[in-house]
Amino acid sequence: MVDPTGFREIVAANPLLITGVYILLAMGGLLFLLGFLGCCGAIRENKCLLLFFFLFILIIFLAELSAAILAFIFRENLTREFFTKELTKHYQGNNDTDVFSATWNSVMITFGCCGVNGPEDFKLASIFRLLTLDSDEVPEACCRREPQTRDGVLLSREDCLLGRDLFLNKQGCYTVILNAFETYVYLAGALAIGVLAIELFAMIFAMCLFRGIQ
Numbered sequence: 001m002v003d004p005t006g007f008r009e010i011v012a013a014n015p016l017l018i019t020g021v022y023i024l025l026a027m028g029g030l031l032f033l034l035g036f037l038g039c040c041g042a043i044r045e046n047k048c049l050l051l052f053f054f055l056f057i058l059i060i061f062l063a064e065l066s067a068a069i070l071a072f073i074f075r076e077n078l079t080r081e082f083f084t085k086e087l088t089k090h091y092q093g094n095n096d097t098d099v100f101s102a103t104w105n106s107v108m109i110t111f112g113c114c115g116v117n118g119p120e121d122f123k124l125a126s127i128f129r130l131l132t133l134d135s136d137e138v139p140e141a142c143c144r145r146e147p148q149t150r151d152g153v154l155l156s157r158e159d160c161l162l163g164r165d166l167f168l169n170k171q172g173c174y175t176v177i178l179n180a181f182e183t184y185v186y187l188a189g190a191l192a193i194g195v196l197a198i199e200l201f202a203m204i205f206a207m208c209l210f211r212g213i214q
Contacts, residue, residue, distance in 0.1 A: 023067065027060055031199075034060070038202065042209055054206040061199045068192070080174045084116045088124045093131050093139045105141035109150050111180070113173035114142035119163060121172070137163030144169055 034056050041049030092101040108114055115121030119138045122128055128139065143160035144167055145152030154160065160167040 020067065023063075027064065030056070030060060038206060041206075045209075047210060050206050050210045054203055054210065057199055057203050057206070061196065061203065064192075064196060064199075080116060083174060084121060087116050087121055088126065091122075091125050091128050091139075093128045093136075094141075095131070105139065106150075107173055107177070108139075108141040108169070109145070109148070111173055111176045112144075112148040112169050113171050113176045114138060114169045115172055116174045117172040118170055119168060136161040138168055142168045 034053060037049060038053040038057075040046070041053055086100075087104065090098075090100045091104060092098045094101075094105070096102045096105075115138075119142060122138050122142075138161060140154070140157065140161065143157060144155045146155060156164075156167045
């Protein structure tokens with residue numbers, strides 16, 4: 001949500017993905033408060049606080065489990081086809097006033113890639129083709145730079161916009177980004193499993209402590 005070079009605007013057209021981010025942030029805040037509540041209940045040996053802690057952890061545990069199942073079911077929303085459809089439908093080239101286009105330009109320059117699958121995506125981008133009057137094969141963000149950063153010098157803007165291979169990035173962003181973030185996806189999954197395991201342990205511990213107080 002706070003990363004200025006992130007992908008929020010690229011997936012903004014899908015409310016499910018944005019809603020999921022807010023839900024995770026809310027759950028994080030709730031877990032922090034509940035952890036404090038559980039500590040108070042354990043120290044004071046207060047049955048009401050412990051029972052309250054157990055019930056809310058159980059609710060959050062079930063909610064996170066449901067979210068994981070929904071994420072698996074709706075995983076096609078993050079497929080190559082989804083991003084291709086969004087790009088060809090909304091991309092406006094070098095129009096930096098359009099957040100969607102500006103974010104895509106930033107992604108393509110940063111990762112040295114072009115489109116979702118490759119330069120051919122822009123042959124289907126209706127708004128981009130209309131704005132450039134079919135004079136440009138690809139947007140400037142696809143052009144190779146030295147170095148490959150926003151401040152890098154274009155090797156040849158004219159040759160690139162004409163679609164000449166030596167002067168543009170041929171690889172699609174989907175493959176490049178997927179490879180770059182593959183490690184982080186596995187790490188996020190492992191952390192999620194770890195959090196669920198800790199919550200399960202917290203519930204068992206709270207119930208044992210509750211019975212001990214009785």
